[in-house]
Amino acid sequence: MSELTVNHLLGIKYLQSEDIELIFQTAAQFKEVINRPIKKVPSLRDITVANLFFENSTRTRLSFELAEKRLSADVVNFSAASSSVSKGETLIDTVNNILSMKVDMVVMRHPKPGAAYFLSQHVDSIIVNAGDGAHEHPTQALLDSFSIRERLGDLAGKKIAIVGDILHSRVALSNILCLQKMGAEVEVCGPSTLIPKHIHSLGVRVSHDLRKSLEWCDVANMLRVQHERQDLKYFPSIREYTQRYGIDKALLDDLQHKIVIMHPGPINRGVEISTEVADSDQSIILNQVENGVAIRMAVLYLLAAKKKISFSA
Ligand code: CP
Numbered sequence: 001m002s003e004l005t006v007n008h009l010l011g012i013k014y015l016q017s018e019d020i021e022l023i024f025q026t027a028a029q030f031k032e033v034i035n036r037p038i039k040k041v042p043s044l045r046d047i048t049v050a051n052l053f054f055e056n057s058t059r060t061r062l063s064f065e066l067a068e069k070r071l072s073a074d075v076v077n078f079s080a081a082s083s084s085v086s087k088g089e090t091l092i093d094t095v096n097n098i099l100s101m102k103v104d105m106v107v108m109r110h111p112k113p114g115a116a117y118f119l120s121q122h123v124d125s126i127i128v129n130a131g132d133g134a135h136e137h138p139t140q141a142l143l144d145s146f147s148i149r150e151r152l153g154d155l156a157g158k159k160i161a162i163v164g165d166i167l168h169s170r171v172a173l174s175n176i177l178c179l180q181k182m183g184a185e186v187e188v189c190g191p192s193t194l195i196p197k198h199i200h201s202l203g204v205r206v207s208h209d210l211r212k213s214l215e216w217c218d219v220a221n222m223l224r225v226q227h228e229r230q231d232l233k234y235f236p237s238i239r240e241y242t243q244r245y246g247i248d249k250a251l252l253d254d255l256q257h258k259i260v261i262m263h264p265g266p267i268n269r270g271v272e273i274s275t276e277v278a279d280s281d282q283s284i285i286l287n288q289v290e291n292g293v294a295i296r297m298a299v300l301y302l303l304a305a306k307k308k309i310s311f312s313a
Contacts, residue, residue, distance in 0.1 A: 004302050008120045008127040011136035012177040020181060024146050026298035027291070034070055034293060043301050043310050044073035050098050052108040053130070054080040054115075059265050059289055060130050060139070064107045067296035076103065091115065092122050099125055104309055105300065108132075126303045134168050140264050141174035143295040145182055147288045148219055151260055156183030161213040163189045164223035164245060164272050167196050167234070171223060171264045176202055189213040190245055193234040210245050214255055221262040222247060222273045238271055248274040252282065260284055 001018045012020075033041055049068045053061055061077075068075045078098065080086070085094060095106060105126040108116055113135035120127040131137040149155050160179050166172045166188045176186050180203065187205035188195060199206060207213045214220055225241060235241045247261070261273070261283040269275050278285060304310035 012174045017181045027294040030297040031294035044071035048074040049105045050103045052078045054110045063292040136174045137170040141178040143292040158184045159217045161217035161220045167194045168226040219260040249276040
């Protein structure tokens with residue numbers, strides 16, 4: 001397979017395992033490129049990409065911008081806080097105005113689930129979802145699975161525990177879909193109030209016991225407690241959450257086998273993960289961030305190639 005089956009990256013649910021494999025193979029080549037002294041290729045020369053962030057971001061935003069620049073694209077950045085959205089302009093009006101300035105691709109993070117899909121139905125541009133509410137975060141899942149495969153050699157048959165706030169997490173849903181498509185087994189672990197009722201329909205195991213999950217898994221992906229999406233109290237206190245669902249060095253060292261530790265960031269150090277664990281040699285948190293640039297280069301390149309607007313390097 002040499003081209004994607006999709007015209008946009010809206011969610012992992014629209015991808016086939018062959019698409020994911022193609023993205024991984026392309027990302028591996030781009031990872032080699034960005035580790036050279038000259039890190040740029042001309043693949044997106046004369047292509048303009050707009051990064052529209054209606055919600056805060058550090059990693060995703062910088063990672064997309066770097067990926068675009070490494071591919072020689074022209075880049076414009078937009079943040080809702082300093083835009084005319086605050087004056088009441090609609091999403092479609094905002095994006096159509098930006099596209100009138102001859103923008104070829106739009107990367108968008110938005111607090112509303114389905115916003116990227118909605119945009120793809122109403123504007124004539126390639127759309128990349130950089131996170132839509134508590135729905136999907138496809139490039140995060142791709143970089144997570146790529147990083148696991150890099151560390152463990154394969155995803156098929158591997159056991160991945162996703163721990164914490166599953167209810168509010170777009171990372172959890174996209175990870176579950178991506179890992180399953182690549183043959184891994186997934187368990188979600190957390191307090192019952194933070195696990196969605198329909199979760200069994202996704203074919204995942206469910207646990208409320210962190211130690212048992214960690215003994216079962218090869219990899220633990222520790223999610224952040226999303227205070228900004230919680231208007232209710234889902235557990236009695238942060239202290240109690242940490243005691244039951246936080247991982248520290250004593251627990252990690254007490255396990256029967258060595259596991260890999262991941263976190264999508266931003267980390268709440270001392271809440272879901274201790275500093276010693278986050279910075280340990282079992283953690284691949286910074287590898288995830290590094291791989292994010294290569295994965296996003298691959299996604300942008302393959303979508304542009306599908307629309308035949310990329311420059312053959
Ligand atoms: N992992 C992630 O999406 O981080 P940011 O919110 O900083 O982009």
